[in-house]
Amino acid sequence: MAPTHVLRCCQRGLAWIPVIFIALVVCWSYYAFVVELCVFTIRNIGEQVIYLIFFHLSFVMFVWSYWKTIFTKPANPSKEFCLPKAEKERYEREERPESQQEILWRVASNLPLYTRTGAGAIRYCDRCQVIKPDRCHHCSACDMCVLKMDHHCPWVNNCVGFSNYKFFILFLAYSLVYCLFIAATVLQYFIKFWTNELNDTGRPQAKFHVLFLFFVAAMFCISILSLFSYHLWLVGKNRSTIEAFRAPVFRTGSDKNGFSLGFRKNIAQVFGDQKKYWLLPVFTSQGDGLTFPTRLVNADAEQATVTLHPDANKCMQDVSVSPLSESHNRLLSSEQHANNTENHLADNPLKSAASETITVSMESES
Ligand SMILES: [Zn+2]
């Protein structure tokens, strides 16, 4: 085996350490709560039953959403965003960046693109050799372009993006519920053990487990709460973590609220419009991950892809921009978009079957 291959295998193996750590903590918390607290410490049958029912409810929802966040494959750009063979060969032969950009502009004129690089160029990933759809970014950890990439999360050893963002939010929500429930129910026994009021359980190890259970649950509560509130704020603004760090650049300039459609529609973009599915880790996000409704759609929306060209762009600067709703976005309701969507769904069906620190992998686009 080549040394680079061995190195990559080692890296892939090591990347699972944070996930295994979380899994071990969760398994221990299950044992400590169910066996040491409910079975051996609590004497009241009614209290035992109520605690066990609510505990298992939050435990199942937490494990389900965590599982889906880890094992949902990140969605990648569809074939339409790859350069056709002839253009690709020409692109590789070209040495001048201007000529390469010209090839990209030509191919991009058939694609529904609103955003570009800070310098006004077409966003192209040399590594994946693909024109990046709006909100798509290359993740260096996964070594692929990920649709609506949010961040690469080491605690789930996966990229959080279009395909699993809802699962990630639910994972944060249910881990918070899980930790809050444990902390709230364990508190009274924590105090009793701490003040030596409860030492007749016959199991000296129960004290150790219950004391630690409270500390660990409280610690996770504080760290998850901050991350969860931040992501709820991002969902309300329809902004990814990457976009919060660096505003997307549209043909009218950079606009951090470019994808914001208003609070209710922003929520629906991630959770879908059917409230009964909001709390379940099943895929209900709107769209195909390749195109997104934008807040500001130029009056000449029909020619949106053409106006991306730098020359055409100069003429467009004087044209006023007016906010249009999703339904008025002519580009998105165009036949071409419908075809793209269908093709994408056929080619690339989404397998719809945390932490205090996150890493954000971003590529340079200037
Ligand atoms: Zn890429």
Ligand SMILES: [Zn+2]
């Ligand atoms: Zn990644």
